[in-house]
Amino acid sequence: MDELLKQKIPPYIYSRQNSIKLILWTAFFALVFINIYKPFNSPSWYPVSEFKFFVFSSLVILTGVLVVVISRIIMYHRGKKHDITAGRYGVWILLEILCMSLFYTIYTLSLNPEREWLSAFKESAINTSLVLLIPYFVLHLLFAYQEKESRLRELEEGNAETTRKQEVISFYDEKNELRLSVRRDHLLYLESADNYVCIWYLNKGQLAKFMLRNSLKNMEEHLASTNILRCHRSYMVNFDQVKVLRREKDGIYLELGIEKVPDIPISKTYSEKATHWFMTWSS
Known part of the structure; x- marks a missing residue:
């Protein structure tokens, strides 16, 4: 009392x-x-x-x-x-x-x-x-x-x-300087290229690429709370864009269904997590 x-x-x-x-x-x-x-x-x-x-x-x-x-x-x-x-x-x-x-x-x-x-x-x-x-x-x-x-x-x-803020994904270089911001529904995938990361996205409906000096490991940490997931040693994919998960003799692939965008491989290290993530978010 x-x-x-x-x-x-x-x-x-x-x-x-x-x-x-x-x-x-x-x-x-x-x-x-x-x-x-x-x-x-x-x-x-x-x-x-x-x-x-x-x-x-x-x-x-x-x-x-x-x-x-x-x-x-x-x-x-x-x-x-x-x-x-x-x-x-x-x-x-x-x-x-x-x-x-x-x-x-x-x-x-x-x-x-x-x-x-x-x-x-x-x-x-x-x-x-x-x-x-x-x-x-x-x-x-x-x-x-x-x-x-x-x-x-x-x-x-x-x-x-x-x-609203989460709809825009911002990318920073290794000096923590903002280099690129992309709407999440336009972002496709990230590809490792030596000391750079290639960011593939859609710009006015056309496939575009931006080279960012950083590592895919840093990108993985930066995007940990998003649907952009590591699926391979060299790739991260925006799972909002994935249309098909296909299993072949030589491995598992992700199809984005966009012209000129190649199928993204899933390595054994990330196969269980990536497959579960796709099944969860596509249901």
Whole structure:
């Protein structure tokens, strides 16, 4: 229980926007509450028509809600500098109830001096608790739901941004300088050539090659989280482009189904991994 009371409340509870919502909703609820439920012996306040009672009660409610306005302004500025724990927040709400109860008690006694003050305060405390706690409870549920939706949207947008970035494959030379960026769906395969790596890709529908000074081993590490997989001592293939895996007497080959692109061999060292990868991603 102590740990729960020491936990920090989420900043969205006392943010500027949500504080304004809480004040307006509390004022509206209090106005409806006092005109329908008629607490504090309010019908005896003014021997007037329903409409005039509504006008007078509105002024009283707005004056009482001023307590909430002042309280939330103080909370907003304090929350910027200090953490507000659940325990302190609970005490804060109790103080709001106490202050409003005193206000309505004084107002009731000023209109009806014959009433006993303790009885008037008790009634004011009960009704003020309803006026504040009901809208507070509803709004805190709403704030929590909106915060959850906001975080989900941020997560989805972040995933979309990550996916977008992953659609482009960047290649760096041995000095870690960016030399080439290719859309993943245009990249075909990589071929080792001494101290270079030949990057084969499609450019305007035509087969193109870029020579990068680096090793295939470094490329394998760089592309470890992609579908570009090592299948041979001299080759890495974009498995998004592989159409056919063919087994011949002399070994296994990958067909990309693109004109002028040769079949890519799979060596025994990589055969199990490459075959499994192709069967997994092609299903």
